[in-house]
Amino acid sequence: xxxxxxxxxxxxxxxxxxxxxxxxxxxxxxxxxxxxxxxxxxxxxxxxxxxxxxxxxxxxxxxxxxxxxxxxxxxxxxxxxxxxxxxxxxxxxxxxxxxxxxxxxx
Amino acid sequence: xxxxxxxxxxxxxxxxxxxxxxxxxxxxxxxxxxxxxxxxxxxxxxxxxxxxxxxxxxxxxxxxxxxxxxxxxxxxxxxxxxxxxxxxxxxxxxxxxxxxxxxxxxxxxxxxxxxxxxxxxxxxxxxxxxxxxxxxxxxxxxxxxxxxxxxxxxxxxxxxxxxxx
Numbered sequence: 001x002x003x004x005x006x007x008x009x010x011x012x013x014x015x016x017x018x019x020x021x022x023x024x025x026x027x028x029x030x031x032x033x034x035x036x037x038x039x040x041x042x043x044x045x046x047x048x049x050x051x052x053x054x055x056x057x058x059x060x061x062x063x064x065x066x067x068x069x070x071x072x073x074x075x076x077x078x079x080x081x082x083x084x085x086x087x088x089x090x091x092x093x094x095x096x097x098x099x100x101x102x103x104x105x106x
Numbered sequence: 107x108x109x110x111x112x113x114x115x116x117x118x119x120x121x122x123x124x125x126x127x128x129x130x131x132x133x134x135x136x137x138x139x140x141x142x143x144x145x146x147x148x149x150x151x152x153x154x155x156x157x158x159x160x161x162x163x164x165x166x167x168x169x170x171x172x173x174x175x176x177x178x179x180x181x182x183x184x185x186x187x188x189x190x191x192x193x194x195x196x197x198x199x200x201x202x203x204x205x206x207x208x209x210x211x212x213x214x215x216x217x218x219x220x221x222x223x224x225x226x227x228x229x230x231x232x233x234x235x236x237x238x239x240x241x242x243x244x245x246x247x248x249x250x251x252x253x254x255x256x257x258x259x260x261x262x263x264x265x266x267x268x269x270x271x
Contacts, residue, residue, distance in 0.1 A: 085239070089124045092234055096128040098150035099232065102140040103132040 013057040018042055019050045026060060026073040033069070127233035134223050137230045138186035141221050165211070168193060177211045181218055190220035 013019060021040050025031060033051055037044035051071055054060040060071045130137050140146045144155035147168070155178075157166035162183050169175040182190040194216040217238035224231045 085124060089126055092124060092126040095150050096126055099140045100128055100130045102146055102149055103130050103137040106136040106139060
């Protein structure tokens with residue numbers, strides 16, 4: 001099912017407790033890598049690496065605020081995954097309606 | 107269409123799950139036949155379907171095109187109330203393998219579609235639950251070893267990102 005493939009990097013990105021903590025923290029408000037490092041038991045360098053990964057798969061984006069790069073959590077990528085599951089569901093609606101036609105005409 | 111569109115796609119357990127149901131004005135035996143007879147499966151799902159039996163463990167192939175045959179196995183059966191097929195439809199994995207489909211089912215990386223038939227006053231409510239979307243490739247499967255369950259993850263996503271979506 002080709003709809004599965006786009007989930008892979010997204011799931012990989014979410015499948016890490018540190019990245020999850022970062023997303024959770026960003027969900028409470030935009031923050032820089034340094035600010036996140038003060039709140040989480042992870043070095044700033046490690047956080048920067050995780051943020052780069054999260055940005056690559058579209059779960060966060062960044063913008064320059066003064067001298068700092070500030071990160072923001074994005075919901076759209078997850079909505080995209082939900083939309084793809086909706087597409088699978090829609091395909092099942094179609095199949096089930098054919099099953100209905102078949103059974104009702106047997 | 108007489109399907110439960112309002113039911114939407116439900117996400118639960120440790121994986122993505124798709125649920126759908128439909129009411130069919132036919133006796134349960136006919137709905138059962140449509141779901142289990144290979145020549146009828148090929149009318150709603152595949153180009154052709156082959157199964158070497160009709161009990162648990164029966165295996166075969168669902169063929170969607172001359173180059174796209176997918177191994178399938180009857181995983182559970184309770185005639186005429188429930189049947190579950192396990193199948194390994196994973197385009198991404200096939201792409202990585204140079205377009206080759208697996209010849210046998212990889213239990214750890216496959217989907218299960220479970221049909222449940224409930225008699226009603228004037229027919230049958232047929233429900234479909236498809237699971238396994240999180241197991242079809244290693245990165246996803248590996249996620250299962252992580253502490254947080256999907257439920258919690260999505261609850262939190264809903265809380266934190268719902269407004270952003």
